[in-house]
Amino acid sequence: MSILILGIETSCDETAAAVVADGREILANIVASQVEVHRHFGGVVPEVASRRHIEALNPVIATALSEAGISFSDLAAVAVTHGPGLLGSLLVGLMATKSIAFACNIPLIAVHHILAHVYACFLTAPDTTFPLIALVVSGGHTDLIYAASHSEFRLIGQTRDDAAGEAFDKAARAMGLGYPGGPAIERLAREGAPAALYLPRPMLEEQSYDTSFSGLKTAVVNHLHRERQKGNPVNLADLAAAFQAAVTEVLVTKAFAAAADFKVKTILVAGGVAANDYLRERFREEASRRHLRLVIPPPALCTDNAAMVAAAGYYHFLRGDFAPLTVNAVANLPL
Ligand code: KG4
Numbered sequence: 614m615s616i617l618i619l620g621i622e623t624s625c626d627e628t629a630a631a632v633v634a635d636g637r638e639i640l641a642n643i644v645a646s647q648v649e650v651h652r653h654f655g656g657v658v659p660e661v662a663s664r665r666h667i668e669a670l671n672p673v674i675a676t677a678l679s680e681a682g683i684s685f686s687d688l689a690a691v692a693v694t695h696g697p698g699l700l701g702s703l704l705v706g707l708m709a710t711k712s713i714a715f716a717c718n719i720p721l722i723a724v725h726h727i728l729a730h731v732y733a734c735f736l737t738a739p740d741t742t743f744p745l746i747a748l749v750v751s752g753g754h755t756d757l758i759y760a761a762s763h764s765e766f767r768l769i770g771q772t773r774d775d776a777a778g779e780a781f782d783k784a785a786r787a788m789g790l791g792y793p794g795g796p797a798i799e800r801l802a803r804e805g806a807p808a809a810l811y812l813p814r815p816m817l818e819e820q821s822y823d824t825s826f827s828g829l830k831t832a833v834v835n836h837l838h839r840e841r842q843k844g845n846p847v848n849l850a851d852l853a854a855a856f857q858a859a860v861t862e863v864l865v866t867k868a869f870a871a872a873a874d875f876k877v878k879t880i881l882v883a884g885g886v887a888a889n890d891y892l893r894e895r896f897r898e899e900a901s902r903r904h905l906r907l908v909i910p911p912p913a914l915c916t917d918n919a920a921m922v923a924a925a926g927y928y929h930f931l932r933g934d935f936a937p938l939t940v941n942a943v944a945n946l947p948l
């Protein structure tokens with residue numbers, strides 16, 4: 614009999630619930646996005662996000678169960694993101710999950726959001742083996758992780774300022790492209806030439822797995838400012854392509870350097886920015902050149918979703934790693 618886990622994700626602006634069997638088969642994966650609400654404000658407004666989660670969560674859970682063709686009594690456990698993320702948003706998902714665990718008398722599993730992103734890779738390729746290097750590039754994180762087993766994840770590099778996704782969002786805002794910036798830059802970059810102008814690759818040469826993208830964002834702002842002062846029309850497609858290429862080159866370089874240093878044969882890439890097609894292609898090229906195994910989930914499993922939470926929950930379940938009903942949400946939960 615398969616182990617059915619309900620996953621719940623409310624750490625930012627997506628209200629999501631999913632049912633996954635044995636950590637590998639998605640029976641339902643429902644995501645209610647709030648992006649249209651937050652677009653008006655140019656970014657996620659935490660107070661608005663939590664209120665929306667409260668409205669959306671019950672129907673999203675009900676839809677996930679009915680699409681999976683199961684009821685609460687079929688669940689082996691319920692897993693939820695308890696950090697990092699927006700505190701008010703996290704609490705909505707956590708309280709709902711506690712209620713389900715208590716009412717159904719099933720284990721509660723508390724999942725780290727960044728590890729959930731990593732587990733989207735195990736969902737995509739359940740035969741993935743350790744040791745490995747995982748790169749999670751999201752709106753709030755640029756985390757490079759060395760993992761020796763399902764219970765040994767070690768953070769070896771992170772952002773010193775803006776995360777990769779944050780840099781996409783800020784650069785897009787400077788270019789007048791709106792929120793969220795990642796998909797907007799990717800669309801525009803398709804018509805541009807990355808070599809049309811050169812933008813800095815911060816920390817590329819440094820012997821560190823840390824990243825820093827705020828200087829790159831400033832370079833975009835300065836370029837726009839300079840060209841406009843000269844009265845030149847700015848080719849935004851070229852600028853978007855150059856920006857995307859600069860971010861990608863830094864990420865590819867750091868991830869493959871870590872793989873070589875730690876002597877691993879597998880690289881996982883996940884998080885919202887990993888939905889970017891240009892980045893995916895560059896990682897694929899480099900992995901095939903170096904004969905490494907690369908796993909990048911399909912785009913819908915890169916951005917926030919609950920299937921990845923349920924998948925992570927499955928591996929917690931196998932080792933009996935459950936949380937008490939007193940577990941709290943932690944906005945800056947360390948890895
Ligand atoms: O993982 P995610 O959905 O949420 C967080 O945990 O933060 O990541 C959201 C981030 C945003 O900054 C968004 O602009 C970026 O991922 N993103 C992209 C793309 N799709 C989403 N960045 C580049 N290219 C994309 N296609």
Ligand code: ZN
Binds near residue numbers: 726885
């Ligand atoms: Zn995320």
